[in-house]
Amino acid sequence: MMVVNILICPVSFVKALGIFPPTDKSHQVQSLRDVVCRVLFVDVQYPTPSTATLILKSDHEWHCIMESLDDTVDGIRYVLSGMPKNFVSIHWAELISGGAVIEIDIVGVTASKQDGYIMNIIAKSNVLLRRRRLKGRQKRKKQLPGLFDPNFRKEIRSVLVVRVGGIDTSVTNSLTELSDSVFGTFGKKQSLKSQYDACSFGKLEFVQAEDKGILHGVVRIIVPEVLSGVDTGYVLNKVKKIADGKIDLSEESYDHIIYCMPPGVLKQQKVWLAYAELGGQRSVVYDEWCGSLSALMHEIGHNLGLYHAGMGNETYADASGYMGTSVLSGDGPLMCFNGAQSWQLGFYKDRHSTIPRAGLPWKKNLHGVSQYNLTRSRDTVIAKFVVNEGDGDLYFAFNLASGINKGTRTSQNEVTIVKSDMRETSFIASLSSMETTKIKINGGKDELHINVTDIYVNNSNVDVLDYATIEIYLYEENVGMD
Secondary structure, eight states, rough: OEEEEEEEEEEEHHHOOOEEEOOOOOEOOOOOEEEEEEEEEEEEEEEETOOOSSSEEOOOOOOOEOOOOOOTTTTTEEEOOOOOOHHHTTTHHHHHHSEEEEEEEEEEEETTTTEEEEEEEEEOOOOEEEEEOHHHHHHHHOTTTTTTOTTOOOOOEEEEEEEEOOOOOOOOOHHHHHHHHHOOOOSSSOHHHHHHEEEEHTEOOOOOOOTTBBBBTTTEEOOOSTTOOHHHHHHHHHHHHHHHTTSSOTTTHHHHHHHHEEETTTTTOOOOEEEEETTTEEEEEEEGGOOOOOHHHHHHHHHTTTOOBBBBTBTTOOOOOOTTTOBSSOOOOOOOHHHHHHHHHTGGGGEEEEEOOOGGGGEEEEEEEEEEGOOOOOOOOOOEOOOOTTOOEEEEEEOSSSSGTTTTSSSSSSSSEEEESSSEEEEEEETTTEEEEEEEGGGEEEEEEEEEEEOOOOOTTSHHHEEEEEEEEGGGOOOOOO
């Protein structure tokens, strides 16, 4: 899903809306020209009919956020309908950066309890891309992915959890339980805070939001209405209106806000599990999934700029890390992220190796992320082969199933190969010792050979550095390795 924030707007637009504060009635607004929005991409997860414990289906939407107009409309989010596919394809990198601004013509705006807030783009109208310099916390949120310097010690980011309720429904987990799941406040060993701290080796720390009315990083907001069957967008905008003047829920307030929705609240009249802004501030999670470690890691991963970890046509099929499927469990699984996403986050940046085409043949040991602290400066945790034809680079990692990554759910103790263009990653293969795979590159003209010649795992001593030896060469350069 993508979120768009309106920054500049003609006065006629504000007057024409006529729907603030939000009401329970459906409204339609006439067409308007030159509406300017900041855009974010938000992904929505839905359950499948076959299971209630795994997130296996997804969709996305483009949204529009009202911003910097006046107190009554600041922060209003709209589902933006009709984004031209060609425009999205051409400007994808800018649109998901968290800082892109577009100018659009809209045919109308609707608002209702059942469908939330929808802004419809005029068919075949021109969409213009503008640029905007981010400030303050918006800039910090955008800058995190892949920008850790090897000498940088720690990034500290604030998190507010909002426990939403209505007169007919409330979140299953208590305020205390939510604080424990996110921060480990009351002794919970596995939490969002502890696992990101572990996977980053102390480079990323989440801390509790602090302000009047916030207790242990959590605030409770009750909407005095029946919320069963009501859309999340409507509820969120009601929450913001109730909070105004009491709790700051603007983008300048906290680095991340996790909204825990009560049972019965719908998304576009559908049962849903979670959604989050890519490179943005908000994560919205359905009821008991707010206590799921993997769901929290997944949604905050979107906020940090990560997209999905897929395999073939399955969006969530790479279960080696948190950007694949999520499990309804508060205690695990303990794992981190696949090779491409680990590279993007930059947690092990001083153990990256880039392999240019001219650098082949290439042979080296790979070490698991769980033993990053045992490696030396010359060692490699993640390797990237640069594919020059824009088909997505290849990332190689040793998926060591130990310590902070002991719960990885696929390809344990194997070398994983993932392709990524910094959008959705695609799992290509995993190799055990003495296994080989071949990958076509350069439009199928060349063939990359990857051999795993040895894997060493010492289960009896966690202080012994494990490794997988990998060699890579082009078929046309089938020469002996030193």
